[in-house]
Amino acid sequence: MSQGLLIIAGLFLPLFPLSMVFNEVFDRVRATKLRILLLFIWPQIGIGIAHSTGVDIPAWLVIWALLTALLYGFRALVLREVSLWVSFLATSAWAVLWVVMDGDITGTQLAFYALGFSAPLALLVLIGGELEKRFGAAYTGLYNGIAETLPRLSGVLVFVVLAVIATPVFPGFSAMISAVVNASYQSFFAALMLSLVWLVWGWAGARLLQGLIIGEPKGEGISDLSSGSTWSYVLMVSVLIICGVYMIGGLS
Amino acid sequence: MGQLIILLPALPILAALINQVFSRQLGAQAARLSVSTAIVTFVLAVVVLGNVLSSGGAPNQIALGGTWGILLADPLSSLMAVLISGISLIVRIYSVRYMVEERGYGRFFMLLDLMTASLLIMVAAGDLITLLVAWHLVGVLLYFLLGFDTRSATASRYAFWTLITYRIGDMAMVLAAALLFHAYGTWSLSDIFTQISENPGAHQYFGFALEEVVGMLLAVAAFARSAQFLLHTWLPYTMDGPSPVSALMHAGIVNAGGFLINRFAPVFIQTDTVLHILFAVGLATAIIGSVLMLTQNDIKKALGYSTMGQMGFMIMECGVGAFSLAIYHLIAHGLFKGTLFLSAGSVINEARQHDGVPKQDLYTFVVERRPAIMRQPWLVMAGITLAVPIVILILAHWMVAQDFFQKQGAIVLLFFGWVTGAQLLFTTYRMGSQNVWRLVGIVIISFAVIVLGYTLISHAFDLFLYPDSAFRSQIHAAAGIDVFWFDVLVVLTTAIIVSGWVLTYYSEQNRLWGQEQLNYLWLSFYALVSREFYLTDLYAWCARAMLKTAARMNELLRWR
Numbered sequence: 001m002s003q004g005l006l007i008i009a010g011l012f013l014p015l016f017p018l019s020m021v022f023n024e025v026f027d028r029v030r031a032t033k034l035r036i037l038l039l040f041i042w043p044q045i046g047i048g049i050a051h052s053t054g055v056d057i058p059a060w061l062v063i064w065a066l067l068t069a070l071l072y073g074f075r076a077l078v079l080r081e082v083s084l085w086v087s088f089l090a091t092s093a094w095a096v097l098w099v100v101m102d103g104d105i106t107g108t109q110l111a112f113y114a115l116g117f118s119a120p121l122a123l124l125v126l127i128g129g130e131l132e133k134r135f136g137a138a139y140t141g142l143y144n145g146i147a148e149t150l151p152r153l154s155g156v157l158v159f160v161v162l163a164v165i166a167t168p169v170f171p172g173f174s175a176m177i178s179a180v181v182n183a184s185y186q187s188f189f190a191a192l193m194l195s196l197v198w199l200v201w202g203w204a205g206a207r208l209l210q211g212l213i214i215g216e217p218k219g220e221g222i223s224d225l226s227s228g229s230t231w232s233y234v235l236m237v238s239v240l241i242i243c244g245v246y247m248i249g250g251l252s
Numbered sequence: 253m254g255q256l257i258i259l260l261p262a263l264p265i266l267a268a269l270i271n272q273v274f275s276r277q278l279g280a281q282a283a284r285l286s287v288s289t290a291i292v293t294f295v296l297a298v299v300v301l302g303n304v305l306s307s308g309g310a311p312n313q314i315a316l317g318g319t320w321g322i323l324l325a326d327p328l329s330s331l332m333a334v335l336i337s338g339i340s341l342i343v344r345i346y347s348v349r350y351m352v353e354e355r356g357y358g359r360f361f362m363l364l365d366l367m368t369a370s371l372l373i374m375v376a377a378g379d380l381i382t383l384l385v386a387w388h389l390v391g392v393l394l395y396f397l398l399g400f401d402t403r404s405a406t407a408s409r410y411a412f413w414t415l416i417t418y419r420i421g422d423m424a425m426v427l428a429a430a431l432l433f434h435a436y437g438t439w440s441l442s443d444i445f446t447q448i449s450e451n452p453g454a455h456q457y458f459g460f461a462l463e464e465v466v467g468m469l470l471a472v473a474a475f476a477r478s479a480q481f482l483l484h485t486w487l488p489y490t491m492d493g494p495s496p497v498s499a500l501m502h503a504g505i506v507n508a509g510g511f512l513i514n515r516f517a518p519v520f521i522q523t524d525t526v527l528h529i530l531f532a533v534g535l536a537t538a539i540i541g542s543v544l545m546l547t548q549n550d551i552k553k554a555l556g557y558s559t560m561g562q563m564g565f566m567i568m569e570c571g572v573g574a575f576s577l578a579i580y581h582l583i584a585h586g587l588f589k590g591t592l593f594l595s596a597g598s599v600i601n602e603a604r605q606h607d608g609v610p611k612q613d614l615y616t617f618v619v620e621r622r623p624a625i626m627r628q629p630w631l632v633m634a635g636i637t638l639a640v641p642i643v644i645l646i647l648a649h650w651m652v653a654q655d656f657f658q659k660q661g662a663i664v665l666l667f668f669g670w671v672t673g674a675q676l677l678f679t680t681y682r683m684g685s686q687n688v689w690r691l692v693g694i695v696i697i698s699f700a701v702i703v704l705g706y707t708l709i710s711h712a713f714d715l716f717l718y719p720d721s722a723f724r725s726q727i728h729a730a731a732g733i734d735v736f737w738f739d740v741l742v743v744l745t746t747a748i749i750v751s752g753w754v755l756t757y758y759s760e761q762n763r764l765w766g767q768e769q770l771n772y773l774w775l776s777f778y779a780l781v782s783r784e785f786y787l788t789d790l791y792a793w794c795a796r797a798m799l800k801t802a803a804r805m806n807e808l809l810r811w812r
């Protein structure tokens with residue numbers, strides 16, 4: 001029974017091929033607000049179900065989760081559509097939560113780690129919306145060089161992508177450290193796989209940034225973020241940083 | 253003093269924040285703010301170093317956030333802080349005019365400020381979390397500094413190479429930190445080191461001593477950061493970044509490998525094989541880096557490979573147990589390489605206007621490869637070549653430590669010093685000069701001054717960084733190998749090198765057999781070196797293959 005529930009939880013803390021359900025749903029939901037809601041709620045349902053079983057996470061499930069995380073991180077390398085990129089990175093990041101769950105951690109801490117992964121992705125959905133408004137599509141390689149034409153939007157984009165790929169001192173960083181510590185208890189192989197997942201996130205993030213902000217600017221005359229919007233994003237990124245610093249303190 | 257060590261990174265962070273928030277109001281004043289902060293930071297770093305010196309090297313630490321955020325004021329961190337803040341100050345002063353016409357002038361200084369702060373936190377970190385945070389951030393900030401010109405796809409591409417190599421090292425470091433935390437239940441470096449020294453070998457990890465596994469992971473982190481062979485390809489290609497960034501990178505960032513090994517010295521002294529691996533990798537990097545440097549026709553790329561060679565030598569020094577010498581080396585290298593990078597632009601500019609070819613013996617000998625026709629008796633010169641350097645080296649070491657013959661590391665370094673000195677004299681013998689004995693005399697005096705300076709200063713560094721003589725002995729013991737095999741290696745290497753010299757001499761004198769075949773081999777080797785051993789091509793091919801595989805997988809799984 002509990003094993004069955006864990007598999008159901010695998011829909012929400014995605015395990016391949018169950019992960020395809022989330023990616024299908026995320027693609028079909030077009031409204032930005034709904035997508036953000038989905039990003040916040042989906043993993044929390046998984047955490048709730050997994051915790052309700054009250055059983056230890058089996059080692060095979062952790063390896064399955066790590067393979068899923070690696071698969072989606074790796075596949076995200078060649079994605080050019082921002083919303084698909086968000087969806088794949090969410091799948092990869094939430095799969096990592098199985099490794100964190102395997103350790104000595106409370107449900108609240110786990111929920112915070114999930115939020116730490118989801119919040120920057122939700123911000124990226126918003127930024128994708130801003131790009132769509134201006135260019136008709138949030139797609140890398142189409143309109144390079146927005147660092148010059150849209151400096152504010154690019155600045156926010158850089159910080160948000162850094163948060164998504166778990167750069168210090170964003171919340172994802174503490175979640176990843178916690179996961180690596182847990183994985184190293186089990187096996188060096190698991191810890192190594194997790195490190196590879198982190199590495200491909202960095203690669204995927206750099207490719208996304210390069211496809212948008214680098215290059216000769218095109219589409220001049222397009223308006224940048226307003227001052228108010230910029231400050232809102234700055235506030236949200238600052239909150240992420242403060243939460244990240246707070247969560248690092250909880251690593252002991 | 254605890255407050256001062258907090259101020260060191262806090263000031264540049266504050267300057268970066270002000271620069272970012274008030275970028276529009278500040279305009280070009282951003283540079284002035286950054287330089288002023290850098291001056292204060294440098295002065296503070298000197299004060300901290302003075303305090304550490306006056307307290308006899310006793311470490312002082314302050315914790316900002318309970319289990320993390322611990323900053324250390326000890327000999328290593330204070331020395332490194334002076335180096336980093338000093339080089340960072342020079343780089344910022346240089347950048348005030350150099351970068352003035354670039355877009356994003358304020359952003360550049362903001363990034364420089366953040367980089368300085370991250371480096372200062374990295375060297376002062378007293379716990380694993382703080383070290384990891386700073387270590388990661390240095391890589392990320394370097395990516396943005398190298399790709400500062402957002403119009404340049406090339407700069408961005410090579411900035412990415414740097415980032416991904418650094419990430420490989422970061423991952424090794426994360427694994428090492430996780431294993432240490434797992435075993436000792438604390439993030440604090442001093443607590444971990446105390447437990448290791450009290451009970452070495454207490455923890456096993458899948459059949460290996462924990463210190464061995466952690467030491468190897470830390471070595472990988474150091475290799476990635478210090479561009480050791482196989483993880484070096486990013487370094488010479490990052491020249492599309494602004495020159496001040498190149499200077500800062502070569503003078504203050506790539507050296508981090510040497511710093512890391514020194515910081516974790518209590519772990520490394522408990523290992524059996526890691527220091528030998530450091531020696532082998534460092535040696536290979538030093539030789540390959542120097543060979544690659546000689547084939548470059550671009551001054552900045554040549555400097556890049558020169559840094560690779562120097563970093564190899566630095567890691568090799570750690571491998572023979574000369575930890576403090578590595579720190580002296582990285583400081584000396586930082587200063588001279590920073591100067592070279594900052595003056596590279598002027599040299600290129602000068603060369604564009606005048607050919608600048610000096611009609612001197614040195615130029616005709618080194619560049620035009622025209623050795624002197626008249627030569628001195630080779631037996632006399634060979635005697636001087638072989639005997640003089642070794643006498644100078646032994647006397648210099650005798651002055652600081654009479655038992656240096658007991659340390660294998662000292663013998664290895666003496667050996668390298670001897671080969672270098674002998675090679676220098678050997679070359680001088682073939683160089684044309686009106687008064688060859690005067691030339692030889694000057695070379696010998698220069699060599700003696702360098703050896704004496706190096707020996708005395710490195711000895712002072714040894715006493716400052718590792719005041720405990722028992723600990724120093726432990727480092728040398730960890731780096732040592734079985735005496736019989738050590739002697740065999742020394743004799744074998746000496747025989748190879750001396751035979752090489754003799755062969756070179758006779759082949760030039762008598763046109764020995766197989767000259768054409770040798771020339772062909774030499775050209776093939778040159779072709780291989782000029783393509784950098786095809787390593788960059790191999791890595792690029794692997795990356796493309798991975799991207800193709802990812803794309804195929806996406807198609808197969810219908811993007812879900």
